[in-house]
Amino acid sequence: MDSLRNKLKSATMASHTKIEANPVLAKLTSPSLTPLEYKTILERYYGFFRPLEEKFLLNANHSTIPSFNQRLRTQRLKTDLEALGVSDAEIDALPICDRLPALDNESELLGVLYVMEGSNLGGMLISKHLKTLPFFSVESGTFFGDDPQAVSARWKSFIEHLESRSSSLDETATLNSASETFQKLDQWMERSVR
Numbered sequence: 001m002d003s004l005r006n007k008l009k010s011a012t013m014a015s016h017t018k019i020e021a022n023p024v025l026a027k028l029t030s031p032s033l034t035p036l037e038y039k040t041i042l043e044r045y046y047g048f049f050r051p052l053e054e055k056f057l058l059n060a061n062h063s064t065i066p067s068f069n070q071r072l073r074t075q076r077l078k079t080d081l082e083a084l085g086v087s088d089a090e091i092d093a094l095p096i097c098d099r100l101p102a103l104d105n106e107s108e109l110l111g112v113l114y115v116m117e118g119s120n121l122g123g124m125l126i127s128k129h130l131k132t133l134p135f136f137s138v139e140s141g142t143f144f145g146d147d148p149q150a151v152s153a154r155w156k157s158f159i160e161h162l163e164s165r166s167s168s169l170d171e172t173a174t175l176n177s178a179s180e181t182f183q184k185l186d187q188w189m190e191r192s193v194r
């Protein structure tokens with residue numbers, strides 16, 4: 001039988017292709033990315049990650065995920081924005097997404113986490129590109145520029161955990177919640193482009 005990871009990958013393949021073409025996110029891999037666009041994208045990610053990660057913590061199952069705290073990335077976004085000169089008060093006032101995926105049980109939590117953890121894999125590619133841009137600095141690139149070995153190790157341990165829990169999960173709920181996560185992030189990124 002196919003692994004849950006392979007089912008998630010197949011079920012979300014079209015969503016991944018769609019989000020890569022999102023007009024805001026597509027700029028990340030463009031040679032003409034400007035510092036302002038980079039800052040705006042980080043702000044938009046902050047508006048999604050901050051409330052989503054707060055929601056993770058309300059789901060009791062988060063404590064069963066290996067190295068859970070190291071998977072949280074709101075602080076990285078804050079670090080990068082601060083390095084770009086955005087003040088704490090400005091960061092606190094950033095628009096926050098209020099249309100988040102459901103996270104009411106373990107099946108949904110693992111579906112959402114599959115997408116958020118997987119986004120680190122694309123981050124490695126994005127980071128390589130960002131490093132070629134003249135304005136880029138390591139200090140403002142911690143969100144995409146995580147250590148590749150650490151990213152790979154966290155991905156591997158997440159997938160092992162996912163598979164170890166698969167017989168206890170409502171598979172349809174996990175697949176739906178992964179698709180919903182892609183959809184909600186896609187909509188949020190596209191909204192109100194400056």
Ligand code: HEM
Nearest residue numbers: 005009019020025026028114115116118119121122125185
């Ligand atoms: C915007 C530009 C993006 C690029 C260029 C990109 C690129 C990639 C690449 C190259 C991989 C495969 C890595 C590997 O197999 O080693 C990957 C995997 C993945 N990406 Fe993206 N990605 C992007 C955005 C996103 C976003 C925004 C999300 C979700 C929030 C996402 C979710 C995933 C997931 C879940 C996987 C794992 C698929 C699997 O193997 O099960 N990606 N991405």
